[in-house]
Amino acid sequence: MEQLTTIIQGCMSHQPRCQKLIYERYYGYAFKIVFRYIYRYENAVDVVNDGFVKVFMRFDKFSYEESEDIEKILMGWIRKIMVNTAIDELRRRNMIPEIGGIPEEVWEVPDVGQSAEQKIYYKELIVLIKELPPSYQIAFNMYVIDGFSHQEIADKLNISIGASKSNLAKARAYLRKKLNTDIPEIDVCSY
16 A cells, blocks of 8 residues: 555656556556447547546546555546546547447456456446447446446436436346346256
8 A cells, every 4th residue: 555655646746657557557447447438449548548648637636545445546536537538538429339349359458456257247248238329338337337426427428317317227128138038047847
C-alpha cells in the first residue's frame, strides 16, 4: 500500500515513471471496462489510451485517505473515467453500433487479480452482452456492472429515466431468455 501511495503521489506531480507503472498495472482492467462499450478491439485500445490521458491529466483531482482500500478507490476512479470516455466516444459516433466477431486478443489482455474461472465467466458474459441491441447494452453495462443510477444514465445519454429503465428491463429479459435456452434440460426422473 505504501508503494502505491508513492506511485499515486508521483502521478499527481506528473512523473512519467509513475504514470507508466499505473498504466501497465491497470491497462487490462481499463480495457475490459471499455470493451463492454466499444466493440472493436482497435477502437477500444484508442479509447483506453484516451482514458489514461484523462486519468493522468486529472490526477490532481484524485482524492483518497490513507486507508487499506486505496487500490479499490483508485480502481473505482479509473473505472469512472473509462466509462465516461467510452460513452463520450459512443456519443461522438451517434451511438452507432459496431458489428463483428470478438477477436481472441481481447481475452489475452492481463487483468489485475483475475482468476482463470473469472476469465471464463467474464468471456461468456461479454459474448452475451454483445448480442444485445446497443441501447440495451449500454443500459445494462452502466446500471448492473458499473453501478450508475437511472438518473445518471439518463443524464449521460440524454434520454429519459423511463427509457433507461425500459432498456435495462429489456436487456435483462433478453439475457434471462438466452441463459435459459442455453442450459440443456435435465430429466430429473432418469437419475
